[in-house]
Amino acid sequence: MDWKQLWDITTAPDNVPIVILGILTPFYLWYGFREAVRNDRLITQLEADPALAKTHHRRHQPYHPAWDKTVHVWPYLLRIEFLAALIVTAALIVWAVYFDAPLEEPSNPTLTMNPAKAPWYFLGLQEMLVYFDPWIAGVMLPNVIVVGLMAIPYMDTSPLGNGYYTWKQRKFALSGFMFGYLVLWLALAFVGTFIRGPGWMWFWPGETWDAHRVVHEVNVHLHEIVGLTDPVQIGIFGGVVTLGFMAVAGGVTDTLLRKYKPELFRKMNLVQYLHLVGFLVCMSALPVKMFLKLALGIKYVWVTPWFNV
Amino acid sequence: MAAKNEPDTPGLGDVLEKVKEAGPQHVKWLQNPFETQLWRSIFRHKLDETPRNRSLAVLSNVFLHLHPAKINRDAVRYTFTWGMGGITFYLFLILTFTGVALMFYYHPDKANAFRDILAIKNDVPFGNLLRNLHRWAAHSMIITVWMHQMRVFMTGSYKPPREFNWNIGVILLLITMLLSFTGYLLPDDQLGFWAVTVGTNMARATPLIGHEGPFGPQIGATPFNDIRFAMLGGSIVDANALLRAYIWHCVGLPLIGGTFMIVHFWRIRKDGSISGPAPVMLASEVPTAKGRR
Ligand code: HEM
Numbered sequence: 019m020d021w022k023q024l025w026d027i028t029t030a031p032d033n034v035p036i037v038i039l040g041i042l043t044p045f046y047l048w049y050g051f052r053e054a055v056r057n058d059r060l061i062t063q064l065e066a067d068p069a070l071a072k073t074h075h076r077r078h079q080p081y082h083p084a085w086d087k088t089v090h091v092w093p094y095l096l097r098i099e100f101l102a103a104l105i106v107t108a109a110l111i112v113w114a115v116y117f118d119a120p121l122e123e124p125s126n127p128t129l130t131m132n133p134a135k136a137p138w139y140f141l142g143l144q145e146m147l148v149y150f151d152p153w154i155a156g157v158m159l160p161n162v163i164v165v166g167l168m169a170i171p172y173m174d175t176s177p178l179g180n181g182y183y184t185w186k187q188r189k190f191a192l193s194g195f196m197f198g199y200l201v202l203w204l205a206l207a208f209v210g211t212f213i214r215g216p217g218w219m220w221f222w223p224g225e226t227w228d229a230h231r232v233v234h235e236v237n238v239h240l241h242e243i244v245g246l247t248d249p250v251q252i253g254i255f256g257g258v259v260t261l262g263f264m265a266v267a268g269g270v271t272d273t274l275l276r277k278y279k280p281e282l283f284r285k286m287n288l289v290q291y292l293h294l295v296g297f298l299v300c301m302s303a304l305p306v307k308m309f310l311k312l313a314l315g316i317k318y319v320w321v322t323p324w325f326n327v
Numbered sequence: 328m329a330a331k332n333e334p335d336t337p338g339l340g341d342v343l344e345k346v347k348e349a350g351p352q353h354v355k356w357l358q359n360p361f362e363t364q365l366w367r368s369i370f371r372h373k374l375d376e377t378p379r380n381r382s383l384a385v386l387s388n389v390f391l392h393l394h395p396a397k398i399n400r401d402a403v404r405y406t407f408t409w410g411m412g413g414i415t416f417y418l419f420l421i422l423t424f425t426g427v428a429l430m431f432y433y434h435p436d437k438a439n440a441f442r443d444i445l446a447i448k449n450d451v452p453f454g455n456l457l458r459n460l461h462r463w464a465a466h467s468m469i470i471t472v473w474m475h476q477m478r479v480f481m482t483g484s485y486k487p488p489r490e491f492n493w494n495i496g497v498i499l500l501l502i503t504m505l506l507s508f509t510g511y512l513l514p515d516d517q518l519g520f521w522a523v524t525v526g527t528n529m530a531r532a533t534p535l536i537g538h539e540g541p542f543g544p545q546i547g548a549t550p551f552n553d554i555r556f557a558m559l560g561g562s563i564v565d566a567n568a569l570l571r572a573y574i575w576h577c578v579g580l581p582l583i584g585g586t587f588m589i590v591h592f593w594r595i596r597k598d599g600s601i602s603g604p605a606p607v608m609l610a611s612e613v614p615t616a617k618g619r620r
Contacts, residue, residue: 156529
């Protein structure tokens with residue numbers, strides 16, 4: 019166990035933010051879900067008692083019938099903003115006094131950094147490069163992520179849970195988002211920061227970074243396992259497998275959705291529904307490819323003269 | 328007092344008169360500065376704690392009037408917004424402020440960039456603190472913008488009528504990350520150089536418009552005409568890339584980002600202030616008729 023190695027990574031000034039993020043995220047998840055649990059309790063109570071639902075105050079916040087519904091921004095909001103600004107400023111100054119922004123040697127195109135890491139907030143993407151070629155990991159996936167995020171409000175047709183925390187009413191939406199954000203984005207960024215060492219090789223936390231470590235990575239392509247050699251056959255085979263995966267994954271997603279979320283299916287129009295299935299399939303492609311690569315050592319599924327998948 | 332009724336030049340007596348008046352006058356001003364012409368020219372309302380003044384304090388101020396005069400009493404609860412959007416904006420202001428200060432000491436060319444950073448670190452008074460503040464505020468802004476987005480998702484605040492503001496938010500997310508990324512290159516050190524090299528190398532692989540991307544070479548993309556060339560102003564990360572990063576970082580992205588932030592805030596108000604904490608809605612209450620709004 020190389021504690022120094024672990025300590026060096028954790029306290030590298032440019033990694034401090036992701037350590038902070040690693041503390042804040044669980045905290046705010048708990049903070050948000052605590053509200054969700056309280057609201058869910060209220061929802062259960064009101065659902066069980068329709069008479070109460072007609073008269074009951076619909077929020078779990080402290081409430082008094084005599085209170086005004088609104089408050090003045092000055093001072094009730096502005097004092098909070100001012101306080102927040104003070105706290106943020108103070109915290110930043112402390113941080114800036116104790117940690118110096120890094121400055122390496124002057125840039126030198128002939129001297130490659132090993133590992134050459136992007137800043138932590140892009141390490142999720144850089145980690146995806148292990149599993150996909152750059153045209154997918156660096157170009158297609160970021161675009162799918164952005165478009166997918168933008169499409170969320172147009173695909174989520176449920177009017178429930180608008181403006182309050184709830185788990186009960188939005189299980190599917192929340193799990194989908196949290197899987198994408200926490201697992202596919204944040205966890206990969208953590209892997210990129212804490213696990214990947216020289217040569218982008220896998221070093222467990224506390225394992226010494228050995229720049230001379232040699233691994234015999236047995237990378238095979240799927241068509242080699244099958245035993246194809248003819249380029250045309252390889253191309254067609256890969257295409258069938260890849261598109262076949264998309265089709266099957268789409269079919270499975272569709273079946274599951276209709277089985278377990280029939281009301282969701284009924285409410286959506288065809289365009290919404292196909293996009294939802296499409297984005298879910300794209301999202302599933304990453305863990306599937308990760309499994310192929312990490313567990314089976316398969317690098318490419320589809321090899322063509324123009325691109326590889 | 329001589330010549331009091333005559334319309335000629337005020338004499339010494341008049342001057343003394345003024346001096347005598349000045350004492351009590353100053354006392355009056357100091358006792359009640361809020362009644363002076365100077366104060367009234369700046370603030371167009373009184374300070375007493377009346378509802379009218381509280382509203383005017385917000386409405387008659389160009390910066391504060393992004394806020395409405397009154398808001399939902401629950402909307403100020405920390406448990407709902409976590410203040411993350413506001414903190415993100417505040418960090419953006421800090422970054423603008425410290426960034427402009429840094430610009431005084433920085434030349435975006437290969438001969439000077441690295442040395443300027445060394446000078447900021449070692450010679451400029453409070454330069455190191457300034458640079459550190461800028462750096463950590465930038466990282467913090469990424470953290471808070473992610474948290475803000477997570478909160479907005481968890482409260483379902485992207486649902487109608489706020490779909491469009493969620494989209495503006497996604498653009499802001501992108502701009503925030505691009506701002507950080509372009510800034511990374513500016514010190515012209517190994518860290519930034521290789522991060523940006525790795526980052527922009529991916530652009531080579533863009534389908535069609537990258538020279539290593541699917542079908543790129545087939546339609547004539549080369550290292551000298553593809554998308555990466557356009558980003559870097561060359562085929563390698565060099566002087567032009569530094570200048571481009573600088574201009575995007577200091578001018579282009581802040582202007583675009585600032586504009587979108589204004590739209591973001593405007594839309595929050597137009598969409599009926601923030602979404603909650605709203606009264607819970609029961610599944611049995613969902614209107615059954617198709618279509619909405
Ligand atoms: C530079 C980045 C951003 C800034 C400065 C910013 C600022 C703000 C502020 C001050 C609010 C008021 C409520 C609050 O503080 O939570 C807000 C609300 C909102 N933001 Fe952002 N935001 C940014 C990025 C984003 C992103 C990335 C998203 C989502 C993709 C987003 C979506 C929204 C939505 C939908 C609301 C309305 C929330 C509600 O009604 O409850 N914003 N934003």
